Amino acid sequence: MATVLYITANPQDHEKSYSMLVGKEFVQTYRSANPNDEVIHLDLYQMDIPQLDKDIFSGWDKLKAGRAFAQLTEAERMKLSRMNELVDQFVDADKYVFVTPIWNYSYPPVMKSYIDSICIAGKTFKYLPDVGRVGLMSDKKAVHIQASGSFLSPGSDDDDLEMGHRHLKSIMEFIGVTSFSGIFVEGMAVKPDQEPVIKDKAIQQAREIAQRF
Numbered sequence: 001m002a003t004v005l006y007i008t009a010n011p012q013d014h015e016k017s018y019s020m021l022v023g024k025e026f027v028q029t030y031r032s033a034n035p036n037d038e039v040i041h042l043d044l045y046q047m048d049i050p051q052l053d054k055d056i057f058s059g060w061d062k063l064k065a066g067r068a069f070a071q072l073t074e075a076e077r078m079k080l081s082r083m084n085e086l087v088d089q090f091v092d093a094d095k096y097v098f099v100t101p102i103w104n105y106s107y108p109p110v111m112k113s114y115i116d117s118i119c120i121a122g123k124t125f126k127y128l129p130d131v132g133r134v135g136l137m138s139d140k141k142a143v144h145i146q147a148s149g150s151f152l153s154p155g156s157d158d159d160d161l162e163m164g165h166r167h168l169k170s171i172m173e174f175i176g177v178t179s180f181s182g183i184f185v186e187g188m189a190v191k192p193d194q195e196p197v198i199k200d201k202a203i204q205q206a207r208e209i210a211q212r213f
Contacts, residue, residue, distance in 0.1 A: 002037045002094040004030065009044045009100045009111035018185045018199060019147035023099035025203045026145060026183070029210035030097075040093070044110045049086070050079040051113050086117040091124060095141050095213065096177075100164055102148035102186075107164040115171055124175040135176020143209060144168050144182045149189030153182065183209060 006027055014020040027039055050056060059076035063069065069077065090096075100107035118124055125135050144165055146153075152162035165182050172180045185202035188195045 002034070003092065004037060004039045004095045004097060005042055005090065005093045006039055006097045007042045007044065007099065007111075007114070009098075009108045009114070011045050011108075012101075017101065017147065018188065018202070019099050019101050019145055021199070022147070022183060022185050022202045022206045023097065023145050026097060026143075026206040026210045029207045030213060033211050040089075042114075044108075044114055048082055049110055049113045050082050050117060052116050053079075055079050056083070083117045083120070086114070087120045087123045090118040091137070093140075096143075097213075098142065098144045098168060100144070100146055102146060102152060102162070102164055105152070105161050105163050106167065107146075111168075115168075119171065119175065133174070135174060138176040138178065140177045141179035141213070142172055142177050142181075143213060144180070145206065146182060146184055146186075148184070148186045151187045151190060153184035153186060156186075181209065 006023070008020060008023060010017050010020050012020060014024040031037070031039060055073070055075045056079055059072050059080045062072055062076070063080075069080075072080070098111070100111055121127065124137055125133055127133055146165050148162075150158060152158055153165070165184075169180055169182075172178075183202060183206050185198060187198055191198070
């Protein structure tokens with residue numbers, strides 16, 4: 001049995017969000033094809049996601065200096081413990097489905113905070129002498145479902161402006177996830193008359209990828 005983290009960074013639900021609608025179709029198809037797998041929904045807008053702040057860095061510095069965890073401040077302990085919970089959950093899972101809208105050419109800030117919580121040395125990557133950084137998640141796979149009003153997917157005229165999928169792809173490579181693909185539902189603002197076609201095409205692609213994910 002595999003564990004799938006369904007990670008959404010959208011304050012809207014599937015009735016108002018194209019990315020969430022396509023994500024819902026993906027998960028439904030995946031569950032039908034893999035009834036014994038566990039799918040865990042992480043709604044980042046409803047979760048405690050620590051930001052990299054003064055408490056996090058001071059806590060790390062104290063631990064590196066040999067201080068015991070109990071000697072950290074309450075804020076440092078709470079935030080570092082929460083980060084450890086998030087990264088351990090991420091490491092224990094087998095597959096990841098990221099669902100985001102494009103806001104100002106990237107994804108919502110809460111997704112970046114989540115990424116910062118899972119990119120932890122010794123957990124998802126490590127450094128080796130004479131080798132450098134090595135990702136530790138090579139046996140995992142991920143898919144990213146992204147919606148945008150304009151055309152920003154790889155190969156489009158404005159793909160150089162897109163920072164969401166490209167950054168997530170770089171992060172997956174950083175931690176060793178080489179099986180990574182994208183599903184793009186886009187262009188609804190540019191071609192509103194094509195909205196049903198665009199939506200149906202993305203849903204069909206999501207169902208096809210979910211069958212073999």
